[in-house]
Every structure is written in C-alpha cells, then in structure tokens.
Amino acid sequence: MQPTPVAVVTGGSRGIGKAVAHELASLGYRVQLVARNRGNLEAAKEEIVRAHVLEGETVPGIYAADVSDVAAIRTVVRDILGDCGRIDFLFNGAGISIPGTFDLDAATFTRLFEVNLRAPFVFMQEIVPIMERQGGGHIVNVASRNGKVAVANLGGYSASKFGLVGLGESAFRDLSAKGIAITTLCPGWVNTDMAAGEGASLAPEEMIQPEDIAVTVRWLLSLRRPVRVMDVLLECAKDVERRGSVEIAKLYALRERHREEYDSLTL
Numbered sequence: 001m002q003p004t005p006v007a008v009v010t011g012g013s014r015g016i017g018k019a020v021a022h023e024l025a026s027l028g029y030r031v032q033l034v035a036r037n038r039g040n041l042e043a044a045k046e047e048i049v050r051a052h053v054l055e056g057e058t059v060p061g062i063y064a065a066d067v068s069d070v071a072a073i074r075t076v077v078r079d080i081l082g083d084c085g086r087i088d089f090l091f092n093g094a095g096i097s098i099p100g101t102f103d104l105d106a107a108t109f110t111r112l113f114e115v116n117l118r119a120p121f122v123f124m125q126e127i128v129p130i131m132e133r134q135g136g137g138h139i140v141n142v143a144s145r146n147g148k149v150a151v152a153n154l155g156g157y158s159a160s161k162f163g164l165v166g167l168g169e170s171a172f173r174d175l176s177a178k179g180i181a182i183t184t185l186c187p188g189w190v191n192t193d194m195a196a197g198e199g200a201s202l203a204p205e206e207m208i209q210p211e212d213i214a215v216t217v218r219w220l221l222s223l224r225r226p227v228r229v230m231d232v233l234l235e236c237a238k239d240v241e242r243r244g245s246v247e248i249a250k251l252y253a254l255r256e257r258h259r260e261e262y263d264s265l266t267l
C-alpha cells in the first residue's frame with residue numbers, strides 16, 4: 001500500500017497558505033502547518049478537519065515557529081519527519097511585506113530577506129535530501145509579481161522576491177533531474193490580510209483569491225511526472241488593463257512630443 005503523502009505548508013494558518021492546505025487535505029495529503037501564532041494554527045487545523053472530515057493521522061499537524069530562525073526551521077523539519085516519516089510536498093508560503101526602499105532601516109531590510117528568502121532556502125536545504133531519498137517530490141515557492149517587475153517604494157520586498165525567483169530558477173535546474181518538481185508562483189494582489197494591510201488599489205473581488213492559488217497548486221500536482229513548470233505569473237485583470245492603457249498612453253505622448261525618437265522605436 002502507498003504511504004499517505006505528507007505536505008509541509010509554511011504560512012498555513014492564514015491567507016494563501018491556508019487555502020493551499022485545504023486543497024492538499026482534499027487531495028489526501030497529511031498537511032503540516034507552520035506559522036508563528038499558535039491560536040491561528042489551531043483555528044486553521046479545526047477548520048480543515050471539519051471541512052474535509054479528517055481523523056487519525058490525516059488531522060493536520062501544527063508547528064509554531066518563526067521561520068526567520070534557522071535553528072527553529074531545522075527543528076520543525078526534524079519533528080515533522082519524526083511524526084510523519086516522510087515529506088512529499090513543500091509549500092513555502094510564509095512571507096511578510098513591508099513597503100519602502102531607502103527609508104527602510106538595515107534591520108528591516110534584513111528581516112525581509114530572512115523571512116521571504118532565507119527561510120524558503122533553509123526549508124529546501126533540509127527537505128530536498130529527504131525527497132531525494134524518497135525518489136522525488138514537489139516544491140512550490142510563493143514569490144510575487146513584484147519578484148518579476150519592481151514598483152517604486154517596494155525595494156526591500158521586491159529584492160527579497162527577486163531573490164526567491166532566482167533561487168527557484170537555479171534550483172529548478174538542479175532538482176529536475178532528481179525527480180523533484182519545483183515551481184515559483186508570482187501572483188499580483190491576492191485577497192488576504194497582507195493585501196488589506198497594504199491598502200491595495202483594487203477591490204477585494206478584483207484581486208486573485210487564495211483559492212485561485214490553491215487550484216494552481218492542484219493543477220501543478222496533476223501534471224504528469226515528465227512535465228516541469230518553472231514559474232507561474234498570475235495577474236489581476238484590472239492591473240493589466242490599467243498598465244496596458246498607461247503604456248499605450250505614454251507611447252502616444254512620446255509620438256506627439258518626440259516624433260523622431262518615436263519613429264526610430266522598434267516595438
């Protein structure tokens with residue numbers, strides 16, 4: 001009999017991570033949730049148990065830890081392996097967003113890197129050898145649209161997410177031949193506490209929903225073993241429309257003001 005697959009979901013207590021944990025539970029994974037706040041972890045666990053009528057070993061495990069603490073990550077992975085005996089899927093969803101660039105103090109800049117980049121790195125460093133021993137696995141890291149296209153006043157966050165995109169691309173080349181599929185998700189605004197806290201420019205219903213990320217994960221897991229997806233960019237339609245029209249408007253303005261330069265443009 002095949003063992004029940006085990007999924008580690010960081011940031012699994014709220015937002016995107018919780019929606020992905022629901023999806024994984026519905027697919028038959030034993031989900032192991034990691035976040036700092038134990039009360040939120042307990043609440044997420046109860047919600048998942050009720051929604052998917054889980055009992056016994058399929059009840060989610062919860063691990064309260066700050067992923068900016070390298071030793072704590074190693075302890076969490078060791079404990080999950082001890083409790084479950086294997087790890088088949090890693091979802092690196094824990095993350096923080098702090099606006100700012102040169103106004104950020106060095107400690108805040110470092111914190112963004114510790115949570116958004118070093119933590120996924122350490123989780124992968126710990127879990128990849130386990131997956132290798134098992135003969136394969138899946139990893140999904142959540143970067144951001146801001147890890148592909150930076151905007152003003154978000155330099156620290158964007159730098160950490162560009163770093164995660166780069167780490168994911170390199171790991172994609174390292175791990176593919178080892179039977180480990182790794183994908184970086186790069187979403188625009190997602191309707192979670194994080195977006196609400198940042199005063200997003202879109203209404204909640206105009207944003208990507210956490211469930212859209214969950215079905216993206218379901219789709220990745222449904223692909224046949226020889227298929228690899230390096231990254232997925234998910235945009236909010238309203239953002240694309242706005243940017244598209246702004247770019248076109250800029251082009252028209254350039255044509256009016258500097259016709260020679262415009263005529264020499266190769267689009």
Ligand SMILES: NC(=O)c1ccc[n+]([C@@H]2O[C@H](COP(=O)([O-])OP(=O)(O)OC[C@H]3O[C@@H](n4cnc5c(N)ncnc54)[C@H](OP(=O)(O)O)[C@@H]3O)[C@@H](O)[C@H]2O)c1
Pocket residue numbers: 010011012013014015016017034035036037038040065066067068093094095096097115142143144145186187188189190191192193194195
């Ligand atoms: N929402 C968006 O618009 C958006 C867009 C693109 C990318 N993303 C990325 O998607 C990921 C999830 O974001 P979200 O919107 O779901 O955020 P969220 O609703 O704020 O949830 C963040 C999750 O991460 C956990 N977390 C945060 N800091 C942690 C730490 N130091 N140690 C352990 N756990 C920690 C939180 O739990 P505790 O607070 O209890 O620790 C929570 O479970 C992040 O990486 C974010 O950068 C979000």
